[in-house]
Amino acid sequence: MGARTMTWEQASARRLARSGLAPPAPAEGAAGAGSGRRTGSAVERDAAGGSAGVRELPDGTPAAVLRALCGAQAQVLSAAELSVGMRIAGATRADVRRALWDDRTVVKTFGPRGTVHLLPAADLPLWTGALGALPAGSGNGGGTLGLLTPDQADAVVAAAADALADAELTVDELTDAIAERAGSWAADPVMEAFQSTWPRWRAATALASHRGALCFGPNRGRKVTYTSPQRWLPGFAPAPPDAALGALVRRYLHAYGPATPQDFARWLAAPAGWARDLFAAQAKADAIEPVELAGVPSWVVAGDTAVPAAPAEQARGVRLLPYFDAYAIACRPRELLFPGQAYERALAGGQAGNFPVLLVDGEAAGVWHQRRSGRRIAVTVEPLDRLPTARRRALEGEVERLGEIMEGRAELTVGPVTVGPHA
Structure with a gap:
């Protein structure tokens, strides 16, 4: 018997629901939610952690949303706050900040x-176990930009772990601490960055994070700080690499499958051949199974082949996705998620995340931009096609909700977005 088939419409409806872009999850403790609700099916439990031993999380919390999304990109922290907040009914950015800096159920680190x-703190062993096992040269985390030898990289990671064991240090303070422990070469200003030069050790920042040596601490004024993940998760240690990588494959496929090894490799910025071998090992262990998505051989978690009964209805809706939203970055094929003119207008050279996206019925249908002044948030939305009256009303509701999440007063203008990516 051949692999099961799934249409783009069916896959899109599944992904929207699992990415929290169907009606938002109730906030923890809200009517019908219950602080004790947990993920239910065996497929969901396996995708959440499987043999990596990740504990379950209450629904309707920032940590649970981040687990479902496989993290939220957060170099623009306000965008990550919006990504998470829009997926929890009644939540605001304050709830995300509280989870991050007060409750420490969320950690800011390199993913x-x-x-x-932003990642769930409870999942940090899984993430570091998996990311720390990436091949050299994978993204920014598996390599050091050619500025450090392997021995020097190891020395930087060890020095950072020691310096941050019980401290929150600014970049300058950590530079001094690493140079003291590893050698003055670590502080050499040789790394080109933002029309400046950074000390050599910073080429291994993401690598140190992936090995569990550092994460972000609260800002000190306008200065970034780093600290030890042990302070977020006492007893923390990276999970065994094989178990962590297998769990990460399954979690990714649960959220964004059906997907190919190449899709997974692009999402991680890892070698395609390495990803094919990883998927082959998961298939051999009967942890994943093949399906065909829109004519492309793909994979899902074993037993996870159910499709919505009415996918077109379940996918209906208007959403505003901020910069680097996980749905826009992880879902493929790109040409189906960004159909027609959207591929040119809403992507930057084929790269997702650089423009905030207007999502209509699960597909990119325009771009948008926000400009804040005090509590006033001016939101400009540029649809690629005319919005019918019902869609316009839905967009107005989405803009109002954006204002609530960001603790401001949002005002909608429908018209051209004149700023470029990252504006």
């Missing part, structure tokens, strides 16, 4: 592609 992410 897939070596980029800054």
